[in-house]
Amino acid sequence: MTTHGQKQLGEVLVELRNVGKSYGRGDKYTEALRGINLTIREGEFVALLGPSGCGKSTLLRIIAGLIAASEGEVLYRGKPLRGVNPNTTIVFQSFALYPWLTVQENVEAALEPLGVPRLERTKRALKLIDHVGLDGFETAYPRELSGGMRQKVGFARAMAVEPELLCLDEPFSALDVLSAESLRGELMELWLGGGIPTKAILMVSHNIEEAVFMADRLVIMDKNPGHIVADLPNTLPHPRRRKEKAFLAMVDQVYGQIVGKTRPEAEELGSAPGEPGLTRALPPASISAISGMLERVNEELTNKIDIYRLADEFVNDYDEILPIIEAAELLGFASVEAGDLSLTPLGQAFAEGSIQARKEIFAARVKRVPMIRWILTMLKAQPEQRLSWDVFIAALSREFPLEVAERQLDTAVDWGRYAELFSYDNSDNAIFIEAEQPALQGARPPEN
């Protein structure tokens, strides 16, 4: 251990060489990961960050041996990995405790398959339970414990098998803010204090602050297909303080990497489905979330805000704010550079507009989004200006996995309805352009 609490780097534990993962064949082919090269050494605490769907969890499971890679090599201590990696274990987001076993039985259950004799098993389990501060709760069932305490059992169980590499799959994201914070502190104490035989930690996280607080290396991924875009060392000395300038600068830098930079309009919009060029997936953002965010930025005198502050104020995890930012960029309401979000004049007009004015601004902009334009063109080509939901899904699933196609069409219908461009009929699952209804039009209050 150095004076800063950083660990000395030792031998290579995990080595991924050009790893890829794909599912399905033919039309259903999807690529989850491509060209992943990653090395994890003894003494490292690595955090995996990236937007939803970038394959971080898949990568973690490949390293743990739960999923086999479809391409490339996965080496552990220089040997190819086959099956479940016996030197790793996972702490799960949902804790994955067996609700029918008590705290002690849950911890012991991890030792049973290893053939540890019963007395030894009990001794080790009790010691670990004591270690994580759950002394007195040995006979409690998980349902009697709070989320934070349950995850402590999760940690105790993981440590019981004394893994060399501890994999954490968003272990704190199902916890309340305070429990999460105290648990992070306790884990860091164990890790830095050398109280556990663990040689390295790999953590998937949705929370940039958490990653900067804990990890020594931040591996940032992006999607379509999942790949690594940056590998940043984090040399801030322990214990790290969240309000320090250097800490905030690091957080800002990571946000900058994840959010990227707004591209020129044509590039940002992409092409319509079926046309050449990359079809931009519609980010799943609701109108109210977009408006809320624009209003918040509009409160700033400079019409500009650090994205990490925005995330800090509204949500815990960055993957909740990313689609909203993406939508604002796509609609031309905001632009992103170096981790800052600034309103465009149009975005400002939207934020300040009345309900009706917002609808008009939104409608004008949303018509330029290729996906929406494409839907409108398809609908107008029909005599009744009506097409089944399934037709669109069929067309979209040529370029996107089914799930993504459905999510996008949901968003498109939501946006289209708000802009009063088209609507959706639940009874026959059809998207249609509404016929003008003079009576209703007349009844609408005059604007402003």
Add this chain to the structure above:
Amino acid sequence: MEALRRKTIFATAQTETAYLGWADILILLGIAVAIYAGVQLAASAPLSLARAEIDLSPQVLPYYALRSIGRMAAAYVLSVLFSIVYGYFAARSRSAERVLLPVLDVLQSVPILSFLPVVVLSLTAILPQAIALELAAIVLIFTSQVWNMTYSFYQSLRTLPRELREAASVFRFNWWWRFRRVDLPFASIGLLWNSVMSWAGGWFFLMAAEIFTVGDKDFRLPGVGSYLQEAANANDTTAILYGILTLVLIVVLLDQLLWRPLLVWVQKFKIETVEDDNPPTSWFYELLSRSQIANALNQALIVAPIKALDRRLGRARRFEPAQQEQPLRWTQRLARLLALSLFALIVIALGIQLIELLLSVPLSEYGRILGGTLATALRVLVAMLIATAWTIPLGVLIGSSPRLANFLQPLVQIAASIPATAFFPLIVLVIVSNGISLNVAAVLLMLLGTQWYVLFNVIAGTTAIPKDLRDMTNLLRFKGWNRWRKLILPSLFPYLITGLITASGGAWNASIVAEYAEFGQQTYNVIGLGALISEATAQGDFGLLTAATLTMILVVVIINRYFWRRLYRLAAERYTME
């Protein structure tokens, strides 16, 4: 609430398709061929079978009761084993799942009673008679118990949370630990509730399995069912009442001493991590858990053997290879191809003979089958309408008052477990002696056998109405019909459909006993598909039996696919609370 849990647990197999695919047709053909093969065996059975005499004095009833319970228990053990094996295969292998699920779906619709003669006769052809009869009864009860349990186990395996499964891999549980620590505990609640239901169904068919005639062959096994039937034949009302009393006593005792305690115990395997505010209770369980002797027995007879198994089976350490399908070697492929073609050849050969058998049935008989199908369909419809009409008000009443539910629910459950077939002799005697049409009796019996599913589901649906929605309805002052139309009926709809699907399948099945009865050398029957099947059984007319049975399977499957499943889908899309 208990009722709430039932909704998700008592699901019938719902595969995605709402039409008949080629797989279904293949399966139907397979079943047809199997029936035919059985019929062939049956025809070669020895002609003279000694009949066991059924004693009508009440002293023998405890012995008979034990014999009947023994049969039920044997069938139940078979059902559990079958469910676990079948469930594992269906849940673990994609290609197996594609075949096994539709098979399960069709088998659920098969009229069990039709198979009785086939099973008995084919078994007597190869086994000593006494054993064959017992086995046949057990097989019959098994087929009435097993399907919902199998489906429940399969569904549990499929819905096991992914991270629990992954944790098992990460901590390298071998098959034994996986089964004992993860799969079985997770499946246990569903399996147990379905066991309770299966026992109720088992009693229903036990009544018919213990005594029956095929052609001139008369089969009987000592038991409560044969006792009741013999009492009815002898027109001995006292004996009938004794028999019914015994049966009610068995059902109540089993409920109190076995199922209730188990249902309380199994609560510990619940996956929800919130406490239930109204868990099941059992005085007997309390008693057992306080008793030293029971504790010692539990240690010696249950805990110790499990620990021994742990030591034997839990040690073998297996590294679970990541799931990758190994390509088959050519020898394996060849073997598989050969086996498949051999199987296909047998199926084709039997199929041709089956068609010959079906062609040998005169056209006029097919006319009767058609007429009978329509008549039975009408009866099922009437039974379903009556069931809906009375269970909705009562179910809503029970479901909306926890106090009433606490009091009535156990009673209703016991009432549901008493097999309707036990009352049939009594009902027929009363109806015939008063000159009422047997049509009434037939509908009544269908109703007695199936209305409970509807009632349970209505109760579940009522308790599932969110409180906010109730409050809002009160604020809007919806009263009377408006309240029913706006709140209650739409909320009940999915539950009602679930209940009716099970009930109507059961009603078709029950028609076999409901439409045809033989008491004291007298035959009472009405026009119907079930009556035809019973008649064909009694006369040993295997051609008619096969044709009528296949018709029933086809009709039930088609009604399920084209009618119920569409309604179910509508219910799932439009009327679920999410």
